[in-house]
Amino acid sequence: MHDLGELPLYSVLPFALLLLAIAVMPLVAGHFWEHNKNKAIITGVLSLPILAWLVSSHPEALGHTMVEYLSFLTLLGALFVISGGIYLAGDLEARPSTNTFILGVGAVLANVVGTTGASMLLIRLMLRTNSQRKQRGHMPLFFILVVSNCGGLLTPLGDPPLFLGYLRGVPFAWTLDLWPVWVGTIGYLLAVFYWVDHRAYAKEDPADIARDVAEKKPLRIEGTMNIALLLGVVGAVFLDTPFREITMGALALASVYLGPKEPRAKNTFTFGPIIEVAILFLGIFVTMVPALALLHAHGAEIGLNEPYQFFLVTGTLSSVLDNAPTYLTFFSAAQSLELPAEIVGIPQLFLVAISVGAVLMGANTYIGNGPNFMVKAIADESKYETPSFFGYAWRATGILLPVYVVMVAYFLLS
Numbered sequence: 272m273h274d275l276g277e278l279p280l281y282s283v284l285p286f287a288l289l290l291l292a293i294a295v296m297p298l299v300a301g302h303f304w305e306h307n308k309n310k311a312i313i314t315g316v317l318s319l320p321i322l323a324w325l326v327s328s329h330p331e332a333l334g335h336t337m338v339e340y341l342s343f344l345t346l347l348g349a350l351f352v353i354s355g356g357i358y359l360a361g362d363l364e365a366r367p368s369t370n371t372f373i374l375g376v377g378a379v380l381a382n383v384v385g386t387t388g389a390s391m392l393l394i395r396l397m398l399r400t401n402s403q404r405k406q407r408g409h410m411p412l413f414f415i416l417v418v419s420n421c422g423g424l425l426t427p428l429g430d431p432p433l434f435l436g437y438l439r440g441v442p443f444a445w446t447l448d449l450w451p452v453w454v455g456t457i458g459y460l461l462a463v464f465y466w467v468d469h470r471a472y473a474k475e476d477p478a479d480i481a482r483d484v485a486e487k488k489p490l491r492i493e494g495t496m497n498i499a500l501l502l503g504v505v506g507a508v509f510l511d512t513p514f515r516e517i518t519m520g521a522l523a524l525a526s527v528y529l530g531p532k533e534p535r536a537k538n539t540f541t542f543g544p545i546i547e548v549a550i551l552f553l554g555i556f557v558t559m560v561p562a563l564a565l566l567h568a569h570g571a572e573i574g575l576n577e578p579y580q581f582f583l584v585t586g587t588l589s590s591v592l593d594n595a596p597t598y599l600t601f602f603s604a605a606q607s608l609e610l611p612a613e614i615v616g617i618p619q620l621f622l623v624a625i626s627v628g629a630v631l632m633g634a635n636t637y638i639g640n641g642p643n644f645m646v647k648a649i650a651d652e653s654k655y656e657t658p659s660f661f662g663y664a665w666r667a668t669g670i671l672l673p674v675y676v677v678m679v680a681y682f683l684l685s
Contacts, residue, residue, distance in 0.1 A: 275329055275332060275560070275561065275564045277568075278561050278564060278565055278568075280565070282321070282561035282562075282565070283561055283562040283565060285317045285318060285320060285321050285558040286321075286555070286558035286559050286561070286562045286596075287562075288317050289313075289314065289317045289318070289551075289554050289555060289558055290555075290593070290596065292313055292317070293551060293593060293638065294591050294638055296313075297637075297638065297644070298660060307543065307546050307547055307550055310547060310550050310551060311550045314550055314551060314553065314554035315554070317554060317558065318553070318554040318557045318558050321557050321558050321560065321561065322557050325557070325560060329560075332560055332564075333557075333560070336556050336557065336559075336560050337556070338512060339435070339438050339556065340552060340553060340556040341516055342438055342512060342515065342516055343431065343434060343435060343438065343552065343556075343595075344548070344549055344552060345515075345516040345519045345520055346385075346428070346434055346504070346508070346519060347385070347387065347431065347545065347548060347641075348519075348520075348523060348545050348548075348549070349504045349519040349520065349522055349523040350384050350385045350387060350388040350428075350501070350504060351387055351388065351391065351544065351545045352523040352526055352527060352542075352545065353388075353497050353500045353501050353504065353522065353523060353526040354384055354387075354388035354389075354391050354392050354497070354501065355391060355535055355538055355540035356494045356496075356497040356526045356527075356530045356531070356534050356535050356538075356540070357392055357492065357493070357494045357495075357497045357498065357501075357534060357538075358492075358493040358494055358533075358534035358535075358537045358538055359392060359393065359395070359396040359490065359491075359492060359493075360488070360490070360491040360492075360493055360537075361396065361399075361488045361489055361490035361491055362399050362400055362402070362486055362487055362488040363396075363400045363487065363488075363490065364400075364483060364484060364487050365400050365401045365403065365404050365472075365483050366472065367465050367468040367469045367472050368465075369400065370397065370400070370401065370410065370464070370468055371461050371464060371465045371468070373393060373396065373397050373400070374397075374413060374414065374417045374418060374460075374461060374464060375417075375457070375461055376393070377389045377390070377392075377393045377414070377417060377418030377422060378417050378418060378421070378422030378453075378457045378461075379422070380392065380393070380418075380422075381418055381419075381422035381423040381429050381430075382422065382423055382424075382425040382426045382428060382429040383426075383428060383501070383505060384428070384501050384504075385423065385428055385429060385430070385431075386418065386419050386420060386422065386423040386429060386430055386640065386641075386642050387419075387641055387642045387645070388501070389418050389419075389422065389423075390414070390415075390418050390419045390642040390645065390646055391538070391642075391645070393414075393418060394411075394414060394418075394646050394649050394650070395538065395649065395653075396490075397410060397414055398410070398411075398649070398650060398653045398655060399653075402653070403479050403480075403482045403483035403486060404471075404472075404475055404479055404483065405475060405476065405479060406471035406472065406474050406475055407471070407655060408655065408656045408657070408658075409464075409467050409468065409471065410468075410650075410655070411646055411647060411650040411655055411657050412657075412658065412663065412666055412667065413460065413463075413464045413467075414646055415634060415637075415642070415643050415646050415647070415663075415667070416460055416634045416667060416670065416671065417457065417460050417461065417464070418642075419634070419640060419642035419643055419646055420630065420631065420633050420634035420639070420640050420642075420643070421453075421456050421457060421460060421630065421631055421634060421671075422453075422457060423630060424446065424449050424452060424453045424456070424626075424627070424630045424631070425446055425447055425449060425450060425453050426443070426446055426447070427441070427443055427446060427508070428505065428508065429446070429630075430594070430629075430630045430633070430640070431594070431595040431640075431641065432589075432594050432595045432597070432598030432599075432626070432629040432630060432633075433446055433598075433626060433630065435595055435598060435599055435602075436598065436602065436615075436622075436626065437508075439599075439602065439615060440615040441614060441615055441622070442614075443508070443509070445614060445622075446626065449623065449626065449627065452623075452627055452631075452678070455674070455677070456631065456674050459673070459674060460670070460671075463670060493531070493533065493534040493537070494530060494531050494533075494534035494535075496526075496529075496530050496531070497526050497530055497534075500522045500523075500525060500526050500530075503518070503522045504519050504522055507519050507522070544641075544645055548641060551593075552595070555593070555595075555596050559596055559599065559600070562600060563599060563600065563603045566600060566601075566603040566604045566607060567603045567604075567606060567607050568607065569607065570603060570604035570605070570606070570607030570608060571607050571608050571609070573604065575601075575604060576608065577682070578618075578620045578621050578623070578624040578682040578685070579624065579678075579679050579682035579683055581601055581604075581605060581621055581624040581625050581628065582624035582625070582627060582628040582678060582679065582682055583628065583679065584601065584628075585597055585598065585601045585624070585625045585628035585629050585632075586627075586628030586629065586631065586632030586635075586675070587632065588600075589628060589629045589632045589633045589635075589639055589640075590632050590633070590635035590636050590639050590664075590668075591636060591638065591639070593638070593639070593640070593641070594629040594630065594632070594633035594639055594640055595629075597629055598625060598626070598629040601625050602617070602622075602625055605617045605618075605621045605622070605625060608621075620682065620685055624682055627678060631671065631674065631675070631678075632671075632675075634667055634671060635664060635667050635668050635671070636660065636663065636664045636667070637660055637663055637664075647663075
């Protein structure tokens with residue numbers, strides 16, 4: 272962390288306003304906010320004061336945060352672009368066991384190609400498989416919980432907050448130690464989903480079930496070249512900067528220009544979502560510099576000194592803000608406590624609390640993690656009934672509440 276001197280509290284205002292805009296604008300000005308040009312204008316206006324200050328006074332801090340930004344964006348972009356060139360064709364029989372299997376595969380896959388990549392690979396197959404059913408409104412909800420969020424807990428590839436931790440020095444294999452939380456959470460969610468889907472399936476009209484069986488088509492993968500490219504991205508994670516970013520960028524370009532076009536067309540692939548991520552996170556990485564510096568210097572003064580507190584606060588804010596900057600914020604706060612520096616200056620249990628809170632509670636709202644809104648948009652386009660913002664939030668939080676209670680009890684007893 273660079274020494275930026277004693278900063279005034281108002282220096283965090285652009286960061287707070289940007290996060291507030293990301294949370295609120297889709298709700299109050301959805302049509303305006305859906306255009307990336309407008310996102311860029313608001314992000315630029317809020318970021319400019321901090322950018323000008325960093326350029327004039329602390330160029331080394333700006334350079335450091337831009338390196339992290341490029342590493343972060345290159346990974347997300349490569350996974351998004353390459354997975355967009357893989358199309359899972361077919362229409363499986365929409366039985367509860369089949370749907371549960373798809374979610375389980377997605378939970379595993381999220382740790383290899385990221386929650387965004389796994390979501391984009393599997394959501395259309397899930398929706399197509401259940402297109403003949405009427406009792407299906409719960410499927411996008413559980414897909415977001417399992418594949419778009421909780422599934423990505425095991426590797427830095429899985430969820431953006433964990434990759435930022437990796438960039439800050441957390442060992443790549445450290446997140447594998449979270450496997451008991453992953454197994455417990457995913458096992459619980461799959462069991463609840465199977466129970467809900469089994470009850471829903473029993474209410475289906477026999478004619479719809481018969482049509483589902485009659486229209487069944489075998490699973491087929493198109494764009495297999497991109498699977499090898501995805502594996503190349505996984506291997507590139509272990510390279511040093513800038514070779515990591517150059518390799519990932521080259522693999523993404525190879526996917527676009529050398530890979531087959533038809534799978535991408537069937538996926539209705541566009542660069543819009545990753546451009547949105549690039550715009551918003553450029554502003555976040557710039558404006559969060561003073562916020563992280565203040566937390567690093569004064570984190571011990573905000574009253575968080577127990578793992579369960581870090582879990583609850585990191586998770587709660589990850590629900591209403593993006594979980595990646597929230598993770599970094601409390602990562603810096605934990606480093607400032609001057610407790611035993613077991614992992615990059617943070618006690619192991621505190622890092623577990625921050626990591627688990629950011630990943631799991633990013634599922635609580637549509638804005639908690641990047642893929643959430645993408646999945647909702649694709650489901651809406653496929654004529655699925657999806658909950659409203661608040662309708663989704665109380666359902667998701669209610670389903671995951673037992674997991675949160677168990678985690679708090681674990682931190683209190685550890």
